[in-house]
Amino acid sequence: xxxxxxxxxxxxLFFHFQHSSSFSLSVEKPxxxxxxxxxxxxxxGFYSVGENAYSFAIWFTQIHKNLNNATVVWMANxxxxxxxxxSTLSLLKTGNLVLTDAGHSNVWSTNTNSSKxxxxxxxxxxxxxxxxxxxxxxxxxRSFDFPTDTLLPDQSFTRYxxxxxxxxxNVYSSGFYKLLFNNDNLLSLLYDGPQVSxxxxxxxxxxxxxxxxxxxxxSRVAKLDVWGNFRSSDDFTLKTSDYxxxxxxxxxxxxxxxxxxxxxxxxxxxxxxxxxxxQQPFKIHGICGxxxxxxxxxxxxxxxxxxxxxRRIHNQxxxxxxxxxxxxxxxxxxxxxxxxxxxxRVQFYGYDDDYQANYTxxxxxxxxxxxxxxxxxxxxxxxxxxxxxxxxxxxxGFSSPNFQGSIFLRLPKRKHVHFHENVxxxxxxxxxxxxxxxxxxxxxxxxxxxxxxxxxxxxxxxLGVIEALCFFMIWWFLFKNKKHFVRDNQGYVLAxxxxxxxxxxxxxxxTKCFSQxxxxxxxxxxxxxxxxxxxxxxxxxxxxxxxxxxxxxxxxSVIGRLNHMNLIGMWGYCAEGKHRLxxxxxxxxxxxxxNLSSNALNWGKRYKIALGTAKCxxxxxxxxxxxxxxxxxxxxxxxIDSNYQPxxxxxxxxxxxxxxxxxxxSFSRMRGTRGYMAPxxxxxxxxxxxVDVYSYGVVLLEMITGKSAMISILITDGEKTHNESxxxxxxxxxxxxxxxxxLVEQIVDPTLGSNYDMVKLETLTMVALKCVEEEKDxxxxxxxxxxxxxxxxxxx
Ligand SMILES: *[C@@H]1O[C@H](CO)[C@@H](O)[C@H](O)[C@H]1NC(C)=O
Ligand SMILES: *[C@@H]1O[C@H](CO)[C@@H](O)[C@H](O)[C@H]1NC(C)=O
Ligand SMILES: *[C@@H]1O[C@H](CO)[C@@H](O)[C@H](O)[C@H]1NC(C)=O
Ligand SMILES: *[C@@H]1O[C@H](CO)[C@@H](O)[C@H](O)[C@H]1NC(C)=O
Ligand SMILES: *[C@@H]1O[C@H](CO)[C@@H](O)[C@H](O)[C@H]1NC(C)=O
Numbered sequence: 001x002x003x004x005x006x007x008x009x010x011x012x013l014f015f016h017f018q019h020s021s022s023f024s025l026s027v028e029k030p031x032x033x034x035x036x037x038x039x040x041x042x043x044x045g046f047y048s049v050g051e052n053a054y055s056f057a058i059w060f061t062q063i064h065k066n067l068n069n070a071t072v073v074w075m076a077n078x079x080x081x082x083x084x085x086x087s088t089l090s091l092l093k094t095g096n097l098v099l100t101d102a103g104h105s106n107v108w109s110t111n112t113n114s115s116k117x118x119x120x121x122x123x124x125x126x127x128x129x130x131x132x133x134x135x136x137x138x139x140x141x142r143s144f145d146f147p148t149d150t151l152l153p154d155q156s157f158t159r160y161x162x163x164x165x166x167x168x169x170n171v172y173s174s175g176f177y178k179l180l181f182n183n184d185n186l187l188s189l190l191y192d193g194p195q196v197s198x199x200x201x202x203x204x205x206x207x208x209x210x211x212x213x214x215x216x217x218x219s220r221v222a223k224l225d226v227w228g229n230f231r232s233s234d235d236f237t238l239k240t241s242d243y244x245x246x247x248x249x250x251x252x253x254x255x256x257x258x259x260x261x262x263x264x265x266x267x268x269x270x271x272x273x274x275x276x277x278x279q280q281p282f283k284i285h286g287i288c289g290x291x292x293x294x295x296x297x298x299x300x301x302x303x304x305x306x307x308x309x310x311r312r313i314h315n316q317x318x319x320x321x322x323x324x325x326x327x328x329x330x331x332x333x334x335x336x337x338x339x340x341x342x343x344x345r346v347q348f349y350g351y352d353d354d355y356q357a358n359y360t361x362x363x364x365x366x367x368x369x370x371x372x373x374x375x376x377x378x379x380x381x382x383x384x385x386x387x388x389x390x391x392x393x394x395x396x397g398f399s400s401p402n403f404q405g406s407i408f409l410r411l412p413k414r415k416h417v418h419f420h421e422n423v424x425x426x427x428x429x430x431x432x433x434x435x436x437x438x439x440x441x442x443x444x445x446x447x448x449x450x451x452x453x454x455x456x457x458x459x460x461x462x463l464g465v466i467e468a469l470c471f472f473m474i475w476w477f478l479f480k481n482k483k484h485f486v487r488d489n490q491g492y493v494l495a496x497x498x499x500x501x502x503x504x505x506x507x508x509x510x511t512k513c514f515s516q517x518x519x520x521x522x523x524x525x526x527x528x529x530x531x532x533x534x535x536x537x538x539x540x541x542x543x544x545x546x547x548x549x550x551x552x553x554x555x556x557s558v559i560g561r562l563n564h565m566n567l568i569g570m571w572g573y574c575a576e577g578k579h580r581l582x583x584x585x586x587x588x589x590x591x592x593x594x595n596l597s598s599n600a601l602n603w604g605k606r607y608k609i610a611l612g613t614a615k616c617x618x619x620x621x622x623x624x625x626x627x628x629x630x631x632x633x634x635x636x637x638x639x640i641d642s643n644y645q646p647x648x649x650x651x652x653x654x655x656x657x658x659x660x661x662x663x664x665x666s667f668s669r670m671r672g673t674r675g676y677m678a679p680x681x682x683x684x685x686x687x688x689x690x691v692d693v694y695s696y697g698v699v700l701l702e703m704i705t706g707k708s709a710m711i712s713i714l715i716t717d718g719e720k721t722h723n724e725s726x727x728x729x730x731x732x733x734x735x736x737x738x739x740x741x742x743l744v745e746q747i748v749d750p751t752l753g754s755n756y757d758m759v760k761l762e763t764l765t766m767v768a769l770k771c772v773e774e775e776k777d778x779x780x781x782x783x784x785x786x787x788x789x790x791x792x793x794x795x796x
Contacts, residue, residue: 023090023091023119023120024088024089024090024091025045025046025056025088025089025090026086026087026088027046027054027082027083027084027085027086027087027088028084028085028086030045030046030047030048030054033045033046035120035121035122035128036061036122037061037122037123037124037126038123038124039124040061041060041061041124041126041248042058042059042060042061042073042122042123042124042126043058043059043060043061043062043070043122044056044057044058044059044122044128045057046082046087046089047059047070047072047075048068048084049078049081049171049172050081052083052084052085053081053082053083053084054081054082054083054084054087055075055076055077055078055081055082055172056075056076056077056082056089056099056108057072057073057074057075057076058072058073058074058075058122058126058128058143059071059072059073060073060248060250062269063267063268063269064269071250071271072150072172073126073148073150073152073250074126074128074143074146074147074148074150075148075172076089076099076108077099077107077108078148078166078172078173078174079173079174080101080107080108082099082100082101082102082107083101083102085102086102086103087099087100087101087102087103088100088103091118091120091130094113094114095112095113095114095115095116095118095140096109096110096111096112096113097109097110097112097120097130097141098110110130110140110141112130112140112141114132114140116132116133116137116138117132117133118130118131118132118133118140119131119132119133125152125153125154125155126143126144126152126155127142127143127144127152127155128142128143129141129142129143130142144156145160145161146161147161147163148163148164148166149163149164149165149166149252149253149254150163150250150251150252150253151163151223151224151250151251151252152224152249152250152251153224153225153226153249153250154223154224154225154226155223155224156221156222156223157179157221157222157223157232158181158220158221159181159220159221161180162178162179162180163178163179163180163253163259164177164178164253165177165178165253165254165255165256165257166255167255168255169255171255175255176191176192176257177189177190177191177192177253177255177256177257178190178192178253179253179259181220181234182199184208184215185214185215185216185217185218185220185233185234186202186208186211186213186215186234187213187222187232187234187236188201188202189201189253189257189259189277189278191257200257200396201277201278212235212236213234213235213236214234214235215234217233217234217235218233219233220233220234221233222236224249224251224261226246226249227243227244227245228240228242228243228244228245228247228249228261228263228274228275229243230251230261230275238261238275238277239275240261240263240274240275241274241275242263242274245263247263247264247265247266248263248264248265248266249261249262249263249274250262250271257278258276258277258278259276259277259278260273260275260276260277261273261274261275261276262274288304288305288321288396288397289304289313289320289321289322289395290320290321290322290393290394290395291306291307291310291321291322291323291324291394291397292304292305292306292307292310292312292321292322292397293305293307293346293348293394293397293398293399294397294398294399295399305399306321306322307322307343307346307376307394307397307407307409308341308343308409308411309324309325309326309341309409309411310322310323310324310325311323311324311325315621315629315688315689326411326412328410328412330372332412333369333372333410334369335369336413337412337413338369338410338411338412338413339410339411339412339413340365340368340376340377340408340409340410340411341408341409341411342406342407342408342409343406343407343408343409344406345399345400345401345403345404345405345406346397346398346399346403346406346407347378347397347398347399347400347403347405347407348376348378348391348394348395348396348397348398348407349395349396349398351391351392351393351394351395352378352389352390352391353371353373353374353389353390353391353392354367354371354388354389354390355387355388355389356387356388357385357386357387357388358385358386359386359388360386361379361386363388364377364379364386364388364390365377365408367388367390368390368408368410371390371392373392374390374391374392374410375391375392375393375394375409375410376390376391376394376407376408376409376410377389377390377391377407377408378391378405378406378407378408379405379406379407379408380403380404380405380406381404381405382404382405387405394407500571500572501572501573501574501575502572502573502574502581502583503574503576504574504576504577504579504581506531506532506574507529507539507574507581507583509532510529510530510531510532510537510539511527511528511529511539514527514541515527516528516529518538519538519591519636524540524541524542524543524582525540525541525543526538526539526540526541527539527540527541528586529583531583535571536586537571537583537584537585537586538583538584538585538586538587538649539581539582539583539584540581540582540583540584541579541580541581542580542581542582549575552575552580553573553575556573556575556582559628560573562619562620562628564615564616564619564620565612565645566612566613566615566616566619566645566646566647566648567616567619567620567647567648568584568585568587568639568647568648568649569584569585569647570582570583570584570585571583571584571585584649585647587639587640587641587647588641588642589639589640589641589642589644590639590640591635591636591637591638591639591640591649592609592635592636592638592639592640592646592699592703593634593635593636593638595640596635596702596703596706599751601644601703602752602755603752603755603756603757603760603761605644606703606704607757607760607764607789607793608644608645608646609638609640609644609645609646609703610700610703610764610789611786611789611790611793612645612646613633613638613646613648613696613699614696614782614785614786614789615786616646616647616648617630617633617648617692617693617696617782617785618781618782618783618785618786620648620692621689621692621781621782621783622781622782622783629687629689629691629692630648630650630692630695631672631687631691631692632650632672632673632676632695633648633676633692633695633696633699634673634675634676634695634698634699634709635699635702637649637650638699672691672695673710674710675698675708675709675710675725675726676694676695676698676699676709677691677694677695678690678691678693678694678695678776679694679774680776685776688776689781689782690776690777690779690781691776692782693771693779693780693781693782693785694771694772694773694776694779696771696782696785697727697767697768697769697770697771697772697779698726698727698768698771698772700764700765700767700768700771701726701727701730701768701772702726703749703764704744704747704748704749704761704764704765704768705726705730705747705748705749706749706750706751706752707726707729707749708726709725709726709727712724712725713725713726713729727772730743730747730768730769731769731772733746733747734769740762740765740766741758741762743765744758744761744762744765747765748761759792760792763788763789763791763792764789766788767780767785767788767789771785
């Protein structure tokens with residue numbers, strides 16, 4: 001029997017690869033299946049980049065084995081990690097080196113061909129080469145020709161290459177910073193973000209001669225030598241602080257956009273920085289537009305904030321920056337009418353109207369005051385010398401704890417602007433993106449794949465080997481497998497690892513032909529489904545699916561990247577022909593609406609749900625990179641998990657279906673549900689995130705009063721009776737009863753009895769009333785709501 005199994009394995013390999021491979025490394029033995037350089041300096045193999053996710057990489061061999069923190073210098077497939085089961089790197093007889101994901105899709109290959117015997121060899125300088133197996137054999141491929149974010153000594157960096165930073169400290173996929181030779185032959189650092197891109201090194205406002213570079217040498221090569229000298233053909237040189245010593249070195253474009261040279265002694269673990277391109281790392285371009293600045297720290301990641309007295313221009317796009325919420329003209333920019341507000345450790349660079357050394361603060365202030373266009377000045381003291389820069393524009397702002405200076409903003413004297421640092425604190429609680437990509441969830445259709453295999457094993461052991469029949473079986477298996485190959489491949493290319501693409505027939509099967517309808521929300525009907533791996537899911541079938549497939553996919557992948565504990569998880573999608581479906585996690589406890597009507601929620605649970613929902617909305621509204629309006633907040637769209645944590649569902653459909661309109665920040669058509677819609681919809685005013693705040697306020701009122709916002713309330717006012725909305729009803733009560741406490745007693749849900757906490761209920765009512773203000777600017781934003789609710793979270 002064993003021999004027949006081997007025979008099968010052989011056949012499968014044979015057919016799968018057309019020609020069997022001459023050598024292969026398996027992901028399942030990451031500690032043994034490695035290639036080490038002769039002296040052991042470097043190791044190549046499968047490197048874990050997340051849960052059950054691996055990339056084929058080269059790293060500095062570790063002295064203390066701890067496979068999670070090696071210094072990786074190269075990766076084959078940084079944007080497409082492979083499954084921890086059945087993935088292999090194989091050298092085929094055709095001469096191609098391929099990386100296969102879970103046995104069936106190629107995620108990377110060297111695209112080489114050769115009929116000669118080949119070998120994969122890792123040099124002690126960190127270069128992995130595919131070469132002919134003989135002395136001085138021909139080299140077909142070298143990892144040195146395809147750097148990721150690191151250059152090693154003696155590795156030439158040419159016009160055909162670029163270094164691309166990784167996303168963050170421990171997330172290896174491609175980030176936004178690039179090192180390359182630009183068209184002027186200059187080695188440059190580029191921020192290439194989703195909205196804007198700009199070169200930030202050499203400083204764009206300097207002419208080439210001022211940078212000490214030369215744009216006349218078009219050979220465009222650069223190299224770090226073993227002694228620690230980096231030299232580029234444009235005359236840029238960087239001599240490391242430990243130049244000349246025999247050390248291990250590397251030059252890395254770090255995730256924060258700076259290029260640093262690191263060195264360490266042989267036999268040591270710790271790297272030290274021995275040189276960097278950007279002497280002032282906070283000057284690196286980010287994504288914050290005019291009048292806003294970026295704060296960036298390890299705990300909260302990168303965020304933009306408007307300077308005090310300024311408002312965000314476009315909710316979706318930080319690159320547009322912020323605009324003043326006051327007006328100053330040259331006439332009223334006098335000392336009597338203006339004052340300067342200090343923002344410590346924040347720097348805006350470029351756009352200086354003047355520069356004065358050794359000015360006192362007072363002199364600098366007067367200099368700015370005398371210039372009509374001066375809107376702020378940067379003032380910095382450094383080793384006893386002061387620097388004064390009046391500015392007409394605030395661009396490229398960055399907050400850095402290492403920056404010993406301040407920006408002083410010119411503001412109207414009477415205008416009260418409060419700028420609270422705790423905006424930042426809230427964000428820490430709400431939008432933690434830290435482990436965003438680390439938790440790669442990989443799902444495969446195990447059933448269908450293992451099915452034929454298991455069947456084959458059973459067949460062979462039970463009946464013995466009938467070869468002819470087996471050949472037929474193998475063909476059948478391979479034929480099925482081919483189909484998988486195509487399908488899965490598409491899914492991964494699009495969305496990375498977090499979710500996948502489903503076929504229409506798969507979802508039809510999962511929902512038993514769309515038989516179990518569980519809801520009917522914005523733009524689609526929701527069905528319960530059971531996936532082949534036994535996960536229960538909610539599948540939403542979109543009605544309004546007139547989008548092109550690629551457009552739909554682009555938007556789905558944006559939503560698929562969102563990740564918040566109070567946001568319903570999206571596991572995949574389907575776009576086939578005219579079908580557009582989304583696959584979400586399923587919540588057994590149903591929606592807030594169900595729970596309210598069945599009186600299942602005590603007071604503590606209601607408060608928890610209010611807070612969780614607010615946190616989720618704050619995340620959707622105020623996140624730096626993604627921005628999404630919900631536009632249909634109502635109890636039906638707030639689902640409850642087994643711990644009574646809320647999960648907001650149906651998010652992002654506004655984006656999916658109405659993106660073009662969102663870009664103009666006006667909608668051609670009303671969205672949302674009657675009873676929850678902000679007045680802006682009715683009066684055709686610009687739509688901002690405050691529409692969600694309004695709907696959220698209505699939901700709070702429902703949770704407090706137990707009354708539905710969709711049903712009008714009959715009010716008896718002396719003689720007259722009339723119908724009123726929930727909001728008007730509470731507002732009227734509020735007008736009559738000055739004391740919050742007596743208001744609360746009048747409106748509270750009678751099913752709660754006396755079983756509630758007065759302080760929390762007052763807070764909730766106060767927040768709800770603020771959220772449903774007619775005037776959108778009077779409503780708080782969601783992070784302020786979170787803050788207000790959190791203050792009383794642990795009171796009781
Ligand atoms: C490899 O492929 C290239 C282009 O497809 C072809 O020109 C070349 O002859 C092939 N070499 C071998 C050894 O098959
Ligand atoms: C251009 O740069 C290369 C590499 O630094 C150097 O070898 C070459 O001499 C330079 N050419 C000129 C004309 O300066
Ligand atoms: C890896 O972790 C070990 C133990 O935690 C530590 O001693 C070592 O310095 C780390 N290595 C690197 C390169 O960070
Ligand atoms: C300054 O003058 C402009 C128009 O000249 C006016 O709109 C604005 O309100 C004035 N600002 C202050 C603070 O007085
Ligand atoms: C500023 O003051 C320092 C120390 O007093 C002096 O060395 C420097 O030359 C001055 N710079 C200018 C531009 O006056």
